[in-house]
Amino acid sequence: MNLADKIRTVPNWPIEGVMFRDITTILQDPSSFRQAIDLFYERYTSMGIDKIAAIDARGFLFGSVLAYRLEVGLVPVRKKGKLPYKTISADYDLEYGTDTLEIHQDAIESGESVLIIDDLIATGGTVSAAAELVERLGGQVVECAFLVELSDLKGRQKIDRFSVFSLTEFQGG
Numbered sequence: 112m113n114l115a116d117k118i119r120t121v122p123n124w125p126i127e128g129v130m131f132r133d134i135t136t137i138l139q140d141p142s143s144f145r146q147a148i149d150l151f152y153e154r155y156t157s158m159g160i161d162k163i164a165a166i167d168a169r170g171f172l173f174g175s176v177l178a179y180r181l182e183v184g185l186v187p188v189r190k191k192g193k194l195p196y197k198t199i200s201a202d203y204d205l206e207y208g209t210d211t212l213e214i215h216q217d218a219i220e221s222g223e224s225v226l227i228i229d230d231l232i233a234t235g236g237t238v239s240a241a242a243e244l245v246e247r248l249g250g251q252v253v254e255c256a257f258l259v260e261l262s263d264l265k266g267r268q269k270i271d272r273f274s275v276f277s278l279t280e281f282q283g284g
Contacts, residue, residue, distance in 0.1 A: 221249030
């Protein structure tokens with residue numbers, strides 16, 4: 112089964128001209144969701160990963176199941192103000208302004224191998240901020256993984272010092 116065929120495209124959402132890639136269709140279909148997790152698992156099972164840093168919020172859906180399967184720790188990378196303990200933060204650019212990601216300051220130990228996962232990479236700002244946080248805590252980013260890559264938005268180039276893996280690729284975001 113081709114996972115890209117299972118992702119719904121919603122034209123002109125949330126604004127005119129945007130082709131939104133809706134992954135809820137993958138999540139609603141047990142065989143498609145299982146296939147996505149299995150493909151991630153097969154890729155990462157022998158890479159010696161210590162932790163998965165999952166980006167708020169849809170990255171949690173894939174990261175938590177994969178962390179369970181790989182028997183590694185899960186580190187939530189959250190939007191500002193959502194984590195209860197001491198955090199470090201990194202700002203990143205949005206189309207109209209900036210936003211902030213945070214991670215608990217004790218979430219990753221120096222030298223740990225970390226996989227960063229999210230549902231989608233577009234311009235690369237969010238994952239770039241997550242990678243900055245992982246590295247500031249002393250973690251080594253093994254790879255950045257995504258269900259969907261919007262290749263024409265060139266997010267991969269923003270994080271070109273890291274290996275990037277995506278299960279599907281689309282033009283137009």
